[in-house]
Amino acid sequence: MSNPPFGFGFGMPDPDKRPGNDASGSGGGQGGDPFQQLGQMLSQLGQMLSQAGSSSGPVNYDLAKQIALQRLASESGDSAGAERSMGFTAPSGELEQGDNAVRDAAHLAELWLDEATILPAGATQTVAWSAKDWVEKTLPTWQRLCDPVAQQVSSAWTEALPEEAKQAAGPLLSMLGQMGGMAFGSQLGNALAELGSEVLTSADIGLxxxxxxxxxxxxxxxxxxxxxxxxxxxxxxVFLAAREAAHQRLFAHVPWLRQRLLATVEEFAKGITVDVSGLEQLAGQIDPTNPQSIEQAMSSGLFEPQTTPEQKAALTRLETLLALVEGWVDVVVADAVGNRLPGADALRETLRRRRATGGPAEQTFATLVGLELRPRRMRAASALWKLVGDRHGTETRDHLWSHPDLMPTTDDLDEPMDFADRLGGTVIGADVDPIAELEKTQRAESESGADSESSAASESSEAEGGSNGDAEGASGSESGDDADGGSDSAGGSASNDDR
Known part of the structure; x- marks a missing residue:
């Protein structure tokens, strides 16, 4: 992967660094004053240590939030502009005007979406966020996504120590954990600042x-x-408000979707394994008198995680589900606004490319949790949803979200016509229980198999009776009935196992 996953990048950028101010050496370049660089590192370390007791988990989220907000403020260029962009001192009339524009756009988008999908509005409120708001409101979800991989990386460092070193270290191991939490918090804070400065909506990256x-x-x-x-x-x-509203309709009215998306990311993160044998080689590259050697060693790739088959499977499931979400949103929004906004087609293509090619947001996410959050099959998914809607109607298309077993698979994205043909003329109504329908089909198949076995056994017993006489034939017939009963029982057992 192009970027080291979350926790593998050692660099701690200066939160107070302003754009274009690299001449002082704050960027850690080779041409800077080494004493000034060391002073800045010690200053950062002191700030991090002051936060050490604020978090006991694998990531210091208080530090992450502080760094993110400081970077967002500094990147605005001047303190007054930073405060306005962060929502601190903007005049109440200006804030109210922005909120009104967002609410009006969302209201119009919801009205148009009502004609394009059977899923009702999913949001009870539409708000205007600053970058600061985005960081604060999304941090709980980032905690859920980042904790598994941070825990894996932290434990890898500890497990790599020889047993005698662990015993000798004693309480220092706890300090090592706190230092790891602060390092992760620093990286997360800088990543959130980058994301917060470019995301357009709360569901911009598909989660x-x-x-x-x-x-x-x-x-x-x-x-x-x-x-x-x-x-x-x-x-x-209005176009972006429609996309956000369409995402919220899915997340609100497809109960399994939110949990499935986040759980798949967690599953991928928990599968991370680290080749700790590289630690010895890593340690040999570090010169304690040269702080830059630490960053160079950590970015050398020796400590990158190994991708397991389980992770690859989880990544495939995640990419498919993200593609289905983004494809559905793409089709529904196009149906809702296509004839109403003159530039809808151009905006649609711009957003498609932005999501499919992976902008800075997706690259930052890859750094955070070790995977690229890109719906690579979005165009294929969009074509599939369009085909299903054209052939079977909006109701059938949207009711496929009622249960994950009804959803198109990765193979269906390759053959959308086959998927549309399998749907046939059946209309999946809101009152259909997918599990009940599945069990009904399995029972029918089981009964059909049992009837075939019974017929074959009966023909066999009749043939045996003809060759051995009437008495033996009668006995053979009774035996055949017993055999049929056993076959039915076995068939039912197999059906239950399959189920």
Whole structure:
């Protein structure tokens, strides 16, 4: 992978560093004053140590939040501009105007979506977030995503120590854990700052990061995004509001979806394994008198995790599910706004490329949890949902979300026509119980198999009776009936096992 996964990058950028201020050596370049670099590192370390007792988990999330907010403020260019962009001192009229624009766009988008999908509105409120709001509101979900991999990496360092070293270290092992939590917190904070400065909505990267039933748009980031387009800002805002509202409809009314997405990411993270044999080689590259050697050694790739077959399977499931979500949103939003917004097709293609090629947001996520969060099959999924909707109607298309077993698979993305043909003319209604239908099919198959076995056994007993006489034939017939009963029992058992 192009970026080291979460916890594998050692660098701790200066939270107070401002863009374009690299001449002082704060960027850690080779040409900077080594004494000044050492002073900055010690200053950062002191700040981190002051936060050591604030978190006992594998990641110091208090430190992550602090670093993220400091970076977002510093990158605004000036303190007054930073405060306005963070929502601290903006005039109440200005904030109210932004909230009203977001709410109006969301209201219009919801009305149009009602005609394009049977899923009702999923958000009970639509809000305008600053980058600061995004960091604070999404941090609980990031904690759930990052804890498994951070725990794996932390334990790998401890397990790599010889047993005598562990005994000698004693309480120092606890300090090592705190230092690891602070290092992870520092990396997470910088990553969240980067993400917070570019995401457009709460569901921009395809995961339900924000609170449930809350649609959120980031007007400041949307304004920057619009600068590169030749479309009116109001048009872009409505289009993005429709995408956010469509995501929220899925997350609110497909009960299994939110849990399945997050659980698959967790499953991938928990499968991370580290080749601790590389630690000895890693230690040999570190010069204690040269702080830069530490960062160079950590970024050398010796400590990168190994991808397991289980992780590959989890990644395939995640990519398919993300593609199905993004493909459905793409089709539904196109149906809802296509004839109403003149630039809808151009905006649709722009967002498709932004999600499929993987922008800075996806690259940062790869750094955080070790995988690339890109719906690589989004166009194929979009084509499949369009085909199903055209051939069988919106109701059938949207009711496929009622149970994960009804959803298209990775193979179906390769052969969408076959999937549409299998649906036939059956309309999947809201009152259909997918489990009951599955069991009904299995019972029918079991009964059909049992009837075939019974018929074959009966023919066999009749043939035996003809050759051995009437008395023997009668006895053979009774025996054949017993055999049929055994076959039925065995068939039922096999059916239960399959089920």
């Amino acid at each position: 339900p990061l924000g609170p449930e039933t809350t649609s959120a748009l980031l007007p400041a980031n949307i304004e920057k995004f619009t600068d590169g387009l030749e479309r009116p800002a109001s048009e872009v805002l």
